[in-house]
Amino acid sequence: MPGDRKEPKPAYKSEFLSAFHDELKHMEKTTLKDRLSGGINAQFKTYSGGEVKETKQEFRTGSGDFAVKRFYTPLDTADIDPITDIGLPGQMPFTRGRDPLGFRAHEWPLSYYAGYGSGESASERYKELYASGARELALALDLPTQIGLDSDAPMAAGEVGKVGLALDTCDDLLRALETIPLAEMRLATVGNCNSPWILAMFHTLAEANGHDPKDMRFQIQNDPIKEYTGRGTYIFPPSVAIDISSDVTEFICKNLPNWAPQYNCTTTMRWGGSSASQEVGFGIANLLCYIEAAQAKGVDPADFVPRLHLHMSSDNDLFEEVAKFRAVRRLWAKIAGERLKTDDPRILALRTTVYTAGDKLTAQEPLNNITRTTMHVLAALLGGADNIVVPAYDEALALPTFESARVATLIKNILHDECYVGQTADPLGGSYFVESLTTQIEDKAYDWYRQVEDMGGPVAALENGFYLKEMSDGMYRQFTEVETGERTVIGVNKHIRDTETKIDIFKGDPEAEQRQINRLKEARANRDQTRVTAALAEVRRVAEVKKKGERENIVPSFLEAVRARATIGEIYDELRDVFGVYHAPNVV
Amino acid sequence: MPKTLRVLIGKPGLDGHETGAKIVARMLMDAGFEVIYTGPRQTPEMIVRSALEEDVDVIGLSLLSGAHFNLCSRILDLMRAKGVNDKPVIVGGIIPADDIPKLQELGVVAVFGPRSGSKEIVGTINAILEDMA
Numbered sequence: 001m002p003g004d005r006k007e008p009k010p011a012y013k014s015e016f017l018s019a020f021h022d023e024l025k026h027m028e029k030t031t032l033k034d035r036l037s038g039g040i041n042a043q044f045k046t047y048s049g050g051e052v053k054e055t056k057q058e059f060r061t062g063s064g065d066f067a068v069k070r071f072y073t074p075l076d077t078a079d080i081d082p083i084t085d086i087g088l089p090g091q092m093p094f095t096r097g098r099d100p101l102g103f104r105a106h107e108w109p110l111s112y113y114a115g116y117g118s119g120e121s122a123s124e125r126y127k128e129l130y131a132s133g134a135r136e137l138a139l140a141l142d143l144p145t146q147i148g149l150d151s152d153a154p155m156a157a158g159e160v161g162k163v164g165l166a167l168d169t170c171d172d173l174l175r176a177l178e179t180i181p182l183a184e185m186r187l188a189t190v191g192n193c194n195s196p197w198i199l200a201m202f203h204t205l206a207e208a209n210g211h212d213p214k215d216m217r218f219q220i221q222n223d224p225i226k227e228y229t230g231r232g233t234y235i236f237p238p239s240v241a242i243d244i245s246s247d248v249t250e251f252i253c254k255n256l257p258n259w260a261p262q263y264n265c266t267t268t269m270r271w272g273g274s275s276a277s278q279e280v281g282f283g284i285a286n287l288l289c290y291i292e293a294a295q296a297k298g299v300d301p302a303d304f305v306p307r308l309h310l311h312m313s314s315d316n317d318l319f320e321e322v323a324k325f326r327a328v329r330r331l332w333a334k335i336a337g338e339r340l341k342t343d344d345p346r347i348l349a350l351r352t353t354v355y356t357a358g359d360k361l362t363a364q365e366p367l368n369n370i371t372r373t374t375m376h377v378l379a380a381l382l383g384g385a386d387n388i389v390v391p392a393y394d395e396a397l398a399l400p401t402f403e404s405a406r407v408a409t410l411i412k413n414i415l416h417d418e419c420y421v422g423q424t425a426d427p428l429g430g431s432y433f434v435e436s437l438t439t440q441i442e443d444k445a446y447d448w449y450r451q452v453e454d455m456g457g458p459v460a461a462l463e464n465g466f467y468l469k470e471m472s473d474g475m476y477r478q479f480t481e482v483e484t485g486e487r488t489v490i491g492v493n494k495h496i497r498d499t500e501t502k503i504d505i506f507k508g509d510p511e512a513e514q515r516q517i518n519r520l521k522e523a524r525a526n527r528d529q530t531r532v533t534a535a536l537a538e539v540r541r542v543a544e545v546k547k548k549g550e551r552e553n554i555v556p557s558f559l560e561a562v563r564a565r566a567t568i569g570e571i572y573d574e575l576r577d578v579f580g581v582y583h584a585p586n587v588v
Numbered sequence: 589m590p591k592t593l594r595v596l597i598g599k600p601g602l603d604g605h606e607t608g609a610k611i612v613a614r615m616l617m618d619a620g621f622e623v624i625y626t627g628p629r630q631t632p633e634m635i636v637r638s639a640l641e642e643d644v645d646v647i648g649l650s651l652l653s654g655a656h657f658n659l660c661s662r663i664l665d666l667m668r669a670k671g672v673n674d675k676p677v678i679v680g681g682i683i684p685a686d687d688i689p690k691l692q693e694l695g696v697v698a699v700f701g702p703r704s705g706s707k708e709i710v711g712t713i714n715a716i717l718e719d720m721a
Binding site: 143144146147149154155156157158159162163227230231232233234271272273359362363364396397472475476479483492583584586588 | 603605606613623625653657659701705
């Protein structure tokens with residue numbers, strides 16, 4: 001019986017530990033010294049008498065930031081306090097996760113990121129996903145929609161419906177989701193630079209289906225910084241974009257209690273070449289930039305920070321990623337507590353959503369990507385991520401098919417439900433290696449955070465090209481390492497297979513663009529033009545007020561414009577006219 | 589001293605995923621080319637104008653969104669209209685295998701994908717330029 005065993009007295013315990021430490025310190029000077037110095041020149045005799053050599057001069061973590069020792073001992077965690085630095089799950093500083101129950105109370109929903117072409121082709125796909133059990137749906141939008149262009153704009157030619165759904169007026173969204181019971185669904189979209197418009201679209205979608213928008217569970221990404229660092233789908237200068245984004249946050253916090261106003265994304269920075277510690281440091285700086293912008297508009301952080309998610313990648317180095325997820329929570333708790341002057345655990349317990357590393361998936365032998373994403377998901381689970389999204393194995397080739405999307409989304413369910421991962425919170429907590437790496441990442445991330453703050457915050461880091469340069473350098477370094485073979489990618493620079501694997505890839509609908517343009521023309525012809533003109537004039541008026549530096553929320557004017565069937569291009573042309581468009585520094 | 593060869597790396601269309609374009613730009617710089625990178629969101633007119641103004645030897649286009657037919661044919665038409673269709677156009681990005689011959693029919697000289705390394709890209713560009721010389 002475990003109860004029969006006597007607990008060792010605390011004094012004995014510490015005596016034992018201190019003796020152990022003395023012993024280790026002695027060993028560090030003698031035998032351990034040899035054991036810890038590695039490299040390809042170090043030779044070891046095996047017990048069977050043979051000689052072995054290490055394969056690399058130096059072993060480093062996947063993002064290259066830290067040297068990895070041959071093994072770790074209590075000496076590596078001697079400065080880490082088990083109470084104040086590690087603590088318990090669900091308690092400050094949340095190193096071990098934000099939930100005291102870990103994943104024991106967690107059900108992983110089936111979620112999909114999908115959408116392409118015009119309303120009716122997407123509608124078919126959404127119907128299929130719903131029927132297969134999906135209750136969370138992230139709507140992919142095409143590029144013209146993401147940057148506020150109509151489908152018949154000259155720049156949009158050839159791009160309509162290509163990487164996502166083409167939405168010109170709210171009728172397009174109504175059509176795409178006409179078969180989906182909205183009340184059962186959690187809908188999300190990556191709308192960032194177009195976030196007030198997405199808000200107005202979701203709002204109108206709810207109204208048109210007879211729901212009170214308040215009752216809906218919609219989520220808007222609303223993170224324009226992502227667009228300057230990831231996909232290039234920005235419109236306005238960064239400070240304007242952040243002001244508009246905080247209007248959306250303000251409107252949602254004051255009017256729509258079940259909506260998530262924002263999820264900040266460092267995933268694209270990581271995919272674009274940032275290291276694990278940069279992802280943490282930059283992510284925290286970006287998050288605070290948004291929070292303080294909303295705070296300046298009178299939004300109490302307690303009303304919305306608990307609803308925020310930091311979106312992070314989960315990369316190839318299993319242990320570095322686990323340590324990263326632990327480090328970001330700990331560093332956030334410390335920095336946010338100080339900057340927001342709060343000890344509210346709902347604010348200090350950072351929620352993370354993991355979008356596993358799409359950039360590490362290969363076009364070569366795409367089925368091997370399932371193994372890669374499985375490990376990325378495992379890192380996210382062991383690191384205590386709150387939500388996990390997984391790209392499909394054919395990501396490097398095309399948009400996912402239904403089959404590949406289903407394989408991807410079920411990885412987390414298989415690991416959690418079948419493989420017993422998640423029975424205990426933070427299973428790697430206390431590991432000499434993981435604890436030591438967690439602290440190393442936290443320290444380095446803090447330096448990155450300070451560097452960004454010292455240059456004037458994320459807006460400055462965007463405008464002066466710092467973020468872009470750091471990413472580009474990291475990306476090129478990784479690329480060169482793959483070319484020289486220093487970094488292994490199976491199927492790319494090792495165990496290369498001559499024949500190509502044939503897989504079914506998704507093919508878009510070539511007629512979709514013309515159909516969407518015809519529909520847009522029809523929509524323009526069949527609406528109350530007087531109402532549209534007045535609504536657009538109101539959008540412009542608010543934009544001009546903002547341009548003067550005065551405060552007025554732009555969302556109400558968007559609601560009326562969307563209800564009036566103004567097109568996205570018409571609305572954004574007004575704003576482009578007032579604010580001008582941004583040209584990012586051309587950093588190679 | 590031989591003339592330093594100039595390559596334009598252009599990102600036509602709305603897609604702003606710049607990683608591939610930037611890697612190729614740096615790879616070509618390391619290989620001794622002079623590289624002019626346009627930055628994202630260029631119209632076909634802007635690409636052709638930059639190619640003319642910078643008097644480049646090769647035009648490289650980065651295309652990932654699936655709009656490659658539309659954008660390539662517009663760029664090649666414009667080049668013909670301006671009488672500069674002697675400059676070789678190469679494409680890199682996510683291009684389905686079935687589309688590669690069709691792009692070549694349009695006049696694209698070479699198409700590179702995610703599996704093309706620096707040896708292949710630099711080697712092909714050098715070979716194209718040698719053939720023309």
